[in-house]
Amino acid sequence: LPPFEPSDPIGIDDLLTEDEKAIRDAVRTRCEAVIAPNIAEWFETGRLPVRELAKEFGELGVLGMHLTGYGCAGMSAVEYGLACLELEAADSGLRSLVSVQGSLAMYAIWKHGSEEQKERWLPSMAAGESIGCFGLTEPDHGSDPAGMRTRARKDGSDWVLDGRKMWITNGSVADVAVVWAQTEDGVRGFVVPTDAPGFDAPEITRKLSLRASVTSELVLDGVRLPEDAVLPGVRGLKGPLSCLNEARYGIVWGAMGAGRSAFEAALAYAGEREQFGKPIAAFQLTQQKLADMAVELAKGQLLALHLGRRKDAGSLRPEQVSVGKLNNVREALEICRTARTILGANGISLEYPVIRHSANLESVLTYEGTVEMHTLVLGQALTGHAAFRG
Numbered sequence: 001l002p003p004f005e006p007s008d009p010i011g012i013d014d015l016l017t018e019d020e021k022a023i024r025d026a027v028r029t030r031c032e033a034v035i036a037p038n039i040a041e042w043f044e045t046g047r048l049p050v051r052e053l054a055k056e057f058g059e060l061g062v063l064g065m066h067l068t069g070y071g072c073a074g075m076s077a078v079e080y081g082l083a084c085l086e087l088e089a090a091d092s093g094l095r096s097l098v099s100v101q102g103s104l105a106m107y108a109i110w111k112h113g114s115e116e117q118k119e120r121w122l123p124s125m126a127a128g129e130s131i132g133c134f135g136l137t138e139p140d141h142g143s144d145p146a147g148m149r150t151r152a153r154k155d156g157s158d159w160v161l162d163g164r165k166m167w168i169t170n171g172s173v174a175d176v177a178v179v180w181a182q183t184e185d186g187v188r189g190f191v192v193p194t195d196a197p198g199f200d201a202p203e204i205t206r207k208l209s210l211r212a213s214v215t216s217e218l219v220l221d222g223v224r225l226p227e228d229a230v231l232p233g234v235r236g237l238k239g240p241l242s243c244l245n246e247a248r249y250g251i252v253w254g255a256m257g258a259g260r261s262a263f264e265a266a267l268a269y270a271g272e273r274e275q276f277g278k279p280i281a282a283f284q285l286t287q288q289k290l291a292d293m294a295v296e297l298a299k300g301q302l303l304a305l306h307l308g309r310r311k312d313a314g315s316l317r318p319e320q321v322s323v324g325k326l327n328n329v330r331e332a333l334e335i336c337r338t339a340r341t342i343l344g345a346n347g348i349s350l351e352y353p354v355i356r357h358s359a360n361l362e363s364v365l366t367y368e369g370t371v372e373m374h375t376l377v378l379g380q381a382l383t384g385h386a387a388f389r390g
């Protein structure tokens, strides 16, 4: 029999191809070299070298890696998922940078953009030379974006955008913003260069979660854009929702990375820390915690892999992504909270990754559809009754 591997207790590795494992290992090695030594400081200070990191990720080939053409790597959904897991094992903030760039901003342009928009932006975004953000959420419209107030009106052949977006990842460091706005024809997406007059992106400070990630407000005050700034390929909320579905898929994997990192920290700590004359790993209560964590990690990764194989086969439904996001973020958070108890007082220190992952996952639980929204999506799929409006 093959040996028992604590970080892969049920042998999920056997379900991966050699290419998939090679990509996973390459991302892990890069994250360990570039992110791990610095992440505690970036998180503590709330400052990180986003431009350098974007270029680093561009060289690694993870920006828009599941897209084809225009300098993108054309990898499979499973390969993209494995990269997300490794990035989030480093920090959810860094995975957010990659998700927003690849699955939200680049995907919107790749899927719904004109040939000119694709050629203008995708190669430099894939290389990490240009950074993108994705503006859907507004101060008064989060889970229910249908009521958005940001407006785009025609003035001659130009478009003029007015409104505000809130909680936008990469906002103040972006070169290009994909902004969703209400028009006479329903919701449309706009490709907005962030140096356009009337565009501003003040950073949101005082966050206690995803501190190693830039989050901003977008202010659009009479931003005038040419006729061809609109994404021609889609109208209505299905535009932004199609992009969110891509990014959520990455989170299904990513959350398990944060969970794995917390689990590994707890397992190592439990083996070394002695109380009452024994390593705390020798106490039954600690073993129960570790066993529960290992079981949930194994189940969550199997779920992610199953959804990834469906995505590669073209048969993945949005409700199935909801199952993955709902379960894996919830369980990853539980794993981090349990890991924190094993570390005792050290569990609240940035010397260990656990409280950082735990704080980060509070955002991951909310963005890309809150845990409640995914529950209602699943509830509707199960019962046929939509319960979003009371």
Ligand code: FAD
Pocket: 100, 134, 135, 136, 137, 140, 141, 142, 143, 144, 166, 167, 168, 169, 170, 209, 210, 215, 363, 366, 367, 368, 369, 370, 371, 372, 373, 376, 387, 388, 389, 390
């Ligand atoms: P609300 O929609 O006001 O919800 C508040 C609470 O009410 C939640 O628990 C919610 O589940 C619950 N609720 C709402 N409606 C119902 C209902 N019908 N039934 C039951 N419960 C309900 N957005 C972007 O567009 N781009 C980004 O790049 C981006 N990055 C983000 C980064 C961070 C760090 C964070 C925290 C958020 C980010 N967001 C981004 C915003 C995120 O997508 C929203 O926060 C999310 O959609 C929830 O919206 P809200 O915060 O307005 O909460």
